Each structure stands twice: as structure tokens, then as C-alpha cells.
Amino acid sequence: MAVFKLENVEDLYEIGEVLGSGHFGQVREVRERASGARWAGKFLKIRRGAGSRLGMERKSVEREVEVLQALQHYNIMALRDVFESRAEIVLIVELISGGELFDFIAEKESLTETEAIEFLKQILQGVSYMHSKHIGHFDLKPENVMLLSNTLPNPDVKIIDFGMAHRFIQGEEYRSMGGTPQYIAPEVINYEPLGTAADMWSMGVITYILLSGLSPFQGYTDEETLRNVVGMVYEFDDQHFSQTSAMAKDFIQKLLVKDQKERMTAEDCLLHPWIKPLTRTQIAK
Numbered sequence: 001m002a003v004f005k006l007e008n009v010e011d012l013y014e015i016g017e018v019l020g021s022g023h024f025g026q027v028r029e030v031r032e033r034a035s036g037a038r039w040a041g042k043f044l045k046i047r048r049g050a051g052s053r054l055g056m057e058r059k060s061v062e063r064e065v066e067v068l069q070a071l072q073h074y075n076i077m078a079l080r081d082v083f084e085s086r087a088e089i090v091l092i093v094e095l096i097s098g099g100e101l102f103d104f105i106a107e108k109e110s111l112t113e114t115e116a117i118e119f120l121k122q123i124l125q126g127v128s129y130m131h132s133k134h135i136g137h138f139d140l141k142p143e144n145v146m147l148l149s150n151t152l153p154n155p156d157v158k159i160i161d162f163g164m165a166h167r168f169i170q171g172e173e174y175r176s177m178g179g180t181p182q183y184i185a186p187e188v189i190n191y192e193p194l195g196t197a198a199d200m201w202s203m204g205v206i207t208y209i210l211l212s213g214l215s216p217f218q219g220y221t222d223e224e225t226l227r228n229v230v231g232m233v234y235e236f237d238d239q240h241f242s243q244t245s246a247m248a249k250d251f252i253q254k255l256l257v258k259d260q261k262e263r264m265t266a267e268d269c270l271l272h273p274w275i276k277p278l279t280r281t282q283i284a285k
């Protein structure tokens, strides 16, 4: 069992305002007393006793911490420290002040292809690194992509919320029913063995949303959404995609592929001509 720092987190950090809360717990701004540096603290109530349903399973928090400790990349939220008390575990992570990509898109409705590519390149660099460490995120969505700065054309992107993440062990099968219906891959819904390719399906959905403001499989209910995913029921409707390049649509179509073995990897995406245009020399050949 992992053991985290048993000191009182408030001895080292001044606890500030609540930044947000959700299934993941509560996120608050914290200030390191020794340096004055600002961080974010994710405060997680831990289940006490087998019968309790309140709070997080300690094991699942340990898995999240283990995943975060294995990841050091500019486009992935950095973990700095972990404290635990009798009923709470606190993850100290880098503060990301530019808000969620989800809100950024909501304000602009949709992005130009150039703007979308700038975001996608950074997300894909983080995802490619994560996959190279045999770690899948399994909850990639615009709400879990935060902006260090929200000034275009160079937004600094950070992937957050590794509460659903999984580190693959050679030869081990992994299945999960978790995730957000609009973004989960068909193999998740069918409870099939998963791989990092499930994240790449989510990247196809995210790209579709960045370019149109629409969610490709969204139904009136979660059940309808899941049916649309499994049935591959989506289209590039003229109203929202008449100005979208064939290369952008090709990129999405090579991610929204039912057979996970045929789906583009993050590395494939970074080499796709929509993301990495050919140089003059390559064109001249």
C-alpha cells in the first residue's frame, strides 16, 4: 500500500478558494507557505470501512497517484505532492489558470482549422507521451483539457483528471465501463478488452466538436448516445461542415473507426497531413 505524507497539509500550504468540484473531489487553490508559490489541491474524501459508500476507494486514489508519478510532460498536469490524513488524501498539482477548453469552445462556438490544430497538436503530444508509457487516460474530453493561457494562436494545453486512467501491464487484459457517453469508444460500451486506442476515439470526437461545436453522437438520452456510438451514427452535415477541409474530415474519419486496431495512434495523428503539412521539399518530390 502506498504511503503518502502524513504531515498536516495545512502546515505547508495555505488552503484557498474552491476552484471547482465534481466526481473527482474538490479542487482548491493552495499557496505554499515556504515559497509563496500557488498550486492546486485536489481534496479527496476516502472511504472508511468496507460498508461505506461515501468517498473514494483508497486503492483508486493510489492508482491515480501512481499514474501521475509516472508522467512528466509539459502537456500533462504535474503532480507535486500527496498528503493523507485519517479521512482525506490531498493531491498537490500545478495550478492551471486559463480555464477549460470546453468553456473556451463554448464562447467561440467553433474554431478555425488552424486554431483547432494548435490545440490538437498539444493534446496529441501529451497523449502520445502517455501512451508511450502504456497509460490510457480513458476520460479524454474538452472538460479535461485545461488552458494555462487562453491566448491564441499558442494556447498552453494541460491534460487533467487521471481518475479513470490505467497503466497497462504486459499480457494483462483491461475492461472498463467508465467514461462519458459522448466520448467513449464502441469497445468500452461493448465491454471488450481495452487499449490506448480508446483514447484515440475520444480524440476523434474532440476534433469533431472543435470544428463544429456539435457532438457527433450526442442523443437525447445517454442510452441513445451509446446506441449512436455503437452504430457509428454520425455525419458531417453541410450546415456545420460545408467549409471544412477534406483533410480535416479524413483526420476525424481515421479516428472514428470501430476496429480499434485500425484506428490512428497519437503518433499517426501527429504525422497526418492535416496536422503536419508536407514541407516544400516533400511537395517538390
Ligand SMILES: COc1cc(-c2ccc3ncc(-c4cccc([C@@H](O)NCCN(C)C)c4)n3n2)ccc1O
Binding pocket: 019, 020, 021, 022, 024, 027, 040, 042, 077, 091, 093, 094, 095, 096, 097, 100, 143, 144, 160, 161, 162, 163
Ligand atoms: C488531480 O486531478 C485533478 C486536477 C484538476 C485540476 C488541476 C489543476 C487545476 N488548476 C485549476 C483547476 C480548476 C479550475 C477550475 C475548475 C476546475 C474543475 O472544477 N474543473 C476541471 C475539469 N473538470 C471537468 C474535471 C479545476 N485545476 N484542476 C481537476 C480535476 C482533477 O481530477
